[in-house]
Amino acid sequence: MNVKIIADSACDLSKDYYIEYGIEMVPLNVHLDNKDYADVKEIDPKIIYDGMRNGKAPKTSQPSPEAFKKVFTASAEKKEPLVYVSFSSKLSGTYQSAKIMEDQIKAEYPDAPIRVIDSKCASLGYGLVVLHIAKAAKNGASFDEIVEAAEHQAQHMEHIFTVDDLEYLYRGGRVSKTSAFVGSLLKIKPILNVEDGKLIPLEKLRGSKKVLGRMIELMEERGTDFQNQTIGISHGDDLERAEQLASLIHEKFKVPRENIVIEMVGAVIGAHSGPGTLALFFSNQPNK
Structure with missing residues (x-):
């Protein structure tokens, strides 16, 4: 019996991947205009971004423990092995609920x-971990092999990202009010990453023209063996810049375009990062 792979909607994978690899998804919740929506299933991220551009402030919440109880019980009754890899516990209470x-x-x-694993990753960085083990499960990997692969991929996943407006990170408590205000005035573009599941600022750039080049430099500094792994790019409703970044990666590192996954940042993550977010994900140790 193949291992069942469970993810939550903060992995920002498109529905096609859930179908192709038999991944079951537990949605987080998005609150907009006094209504609650199940992420992915009931709301498109474009709605969130358009709302934020018009001054709306969407909120998010984790799945209830009951949502996981239903999924876990079904597998336990069938004695079906199950691995759930969660959104970072430092950014959400989803892992604790599970x-x-x-x-x-x-x-x-x-x-x-049943095994619940804290990815300590976010967005498509988390999604690449899920995708890696879902492929392994489809190919018949054992429960222990999948658990080991998930832990390894999560530990070595790099997140390099920038946001268009620091105000959104301020609202989510990720930067101070002063930093958000000064950054907006000076057109500062922050570059951040995720370390041990938390958002950590790396550096600040003046203006947006240098951002893509600097992301490529950081990729070269922090990663390896790019041609033999899947590279992830996610964007906050800015496909043009995501495609530009993909072209730079293809040219610089000779990564086949089919090995570069581009996805829109989902509604839950996007509610905190805002429109114009651009994120790059890769492994610093893809093969163990």
Whole structure:
């Protein structure tokens, strides 16, 4: 029996991947205009970005423990091995909700082969981890092999990203009000990454023209073996810049274009990063 792979909607993978690899997705929630939506299933990220451009402030919340209970119970009853890789626990309570249900299900089904893993990743960086193990599961990898692969890929996933407006990160508590105000005045473009599951500022650039070149430089400094891994690019409703970045990666590192995945930043992540976000994901140790 193949291992069932579970992800949540913060992985920012498109629906085609869920279908192709049999990934089951648990949605986070988005709150906009006094309505609640299940991410991916009930709302398109474009709606979020258009709303933010018009001054709206969407909110997000994690799935309930009951959402995980339903999925975990179904697998436990069938004795189906299940691995759930979650959105970073430092950015959401989703992992904790899943762990609560994992403990409860295992109390009722002591032999249930269920594992909940904190990816400490976000957006398509998290998505690449899920995609890697989903491919392994489809090819018949064992439960232990998939757990090991998930932990390795998550540990070595690099996130390099920038945002168009620091105000959105300020609203989410990621930067100070002063930094957001000064950054907006001076047209400062921050470059950030994710370390141990948390957002960490790397540097600040004046203006946007230098950003793509600097992201390529950081990719070269922090990664390796680019031709033998999947590279991820996600964008906050700015496909043109995402395509520009993909072309630079193709030219610089000779990465086949089919090995570069481009996705829109989903509604949950986008509600905090805002329109114009551009993110680059790759492994610093793709093959163990």
